[in-house]
Amino acid sequence: MAISDYARIEQAILYLDAHAREQPSLDDVAAHVGLSPFHFQRLFTRWAGISPKRFLQVHTLVSARRLLAERHSVLDTSYAVGLSGGGRLHELFVTLTAMTPGEFKLGGEGLTVRHGIHPSPFGDCLIAVCERGICGLHFLSDEPAEEALVSLRAQWPRATFMESREATAAWAERIFPSRPPREPTPLSVLVKGTPFQVQVWQALLRISPGHVATYEDIARSIGNPNAVRAVGSAVGDNPVALLIPCHRVLRKTGVFGDYRWGPARKKVMLAWESLRYGAEDEVGEASRVVP
Incomplete structure (x- = not known):
C-alpha cells in the first residue's frame, strides 16, 4: 500500500x-x-x-x-487463554531474544545489520535484520528515514550497516503478508535493552491483537506495581514497532497517550x-x- x-x-x-x-x-x-x-x-x-x-x-x-x-487484556491470565507461545500478529508468533550482558556491552560488535524501506498497511517502514532476526522496525511518515537510521545506529553503535532492500524483502512479506499463511510462522526479534526494558517488552508480547493493557497492568504483571513511570519509558523506547506491540498500551483514564x-x-x-x-x-x- x-x-x-x-x-x-x-x-x-x-x-x-x-x-x-x-x-x-x-x-x-x-x-x-x-x-x-x-x-x-x-x-x-x-x-x-x-x-x-x-x-x-x-x-x-x-x-x-x-x-x-470490553477488550481489556488481563496480562496475568493471558497464558491461560492460549497465549503461552508469545504474542500474535496476523498468523505470526513473535519470539523475543535479548542480548546477553556481555553482548550488550559490545554494542552490536560483530553483527551485520541489513536494512530496507518497505510499504505496510500503516505507511512506509524501515526494517532492519541481522542473522539472529529482526532488530529494528520504524515507521517513517512521522520519522524520516535518516532519523530512523540514526536511531538504529545508536542502538547498535558497533555493528556493520548495509542498505539491502533485497535482504529485508522476505522479512517484510512475513510481517505484512500479501495473503494469510497456511500455518503460523515463527518470527524472531533481537533486542538490546536493560533487563527492565526487556521484561517490559516481553510483557507487551502477551497483549493479543484487538486487546489493550494499561501501564499499570504491565507494571503489575512484571511484579513491580510502583514502576508505572519506568514502564512508560520502556514502552516508549521500544525499537521494534508493531511486532513488540507498544501501541496496545493505553492510559488508565482511557486516553490513547503518546x-x-x-x-x-x-x-x-x-x-x-x-x-x-x-x-x-x-x-x-x-x-x-x-x-
Whole structure:
C-alpha cells in the first residue's frame, strides 16, 4: 500500500471517529479524503477488510474507553487463554531474544545489520535484520528515514550497516503478508535493552491483537506495581514497532497517550486490529441493530 493510501485511511478513520454521532455518509468521508465514493469504498475495504459503513457501525471499537472496558487484556491470565507461545500478529508468533550482558556491552560488535524501506498497511517502514532476526522496525511518515537510521545506529553503535532492500524483502512479506499463511510462522526479534526494558517488552508480547493493557497492568504483571513511570519509558523506547506491540498500551483514564510513531497511527493500528480480530461479532450485532 502506498503511503498516500495510508494517509487517506488515517484521515478517514480519524474523520469517522470524530463525526460518528453525525453518521456521515460515504460521500462525506470520500470527499474529506479527496476520492470518489467508488474509489474510497474499494480502498477502505481492501485495507480494513470491512466497508466504511460497517466500520462506522462499530466505530467505538477504536474508543479507548471501550477498549479498556470490553477488550481489556488481563496480562496475568493471558497464558491461560492460549497465549503461552508469545504474542500474535496476523498468523505470526513473535519470539523475543535479548542480548546477553556481555553482548550488550559490545554494542552490536560483530553483527551485520541489513536494512530496507518497505510499504505496510500503516505507511512506509524501515526494517532492519541481522542473522539472529529482526532488530529494528520504524515507521517513517512521522520519522524520516535518516532519523530512523540514526536511531538504529545508536542502538547498535558497533555493528556493520548495509542498505539491502533485497535482504529485508522476505522479512517484510512475513510481517505484512500479501495473503494469510497456511500455518503460523515463527518470527524472531533481537533486542538490546536493560533487563527492565526487556521484561517490559516481553510483557507487551502477551497483549493479543484487538486487546489493550494499561501501564499499570504491565507494571503489575512484571511484579513491580510502583514502576508505572519506568514502564512508560520502556514502552516508549521500544525499537521494534508493531511486532513488540507498544501501541496496545493505553492510559488508565482511557486516553490513547503518546506514540513514538505518531498518536494518529496508534489509533489507526488499534482500529485495524480491532476490525481484523474483534469486529466479527460486533459487526453481526450492529447489523441487527443498525439498518
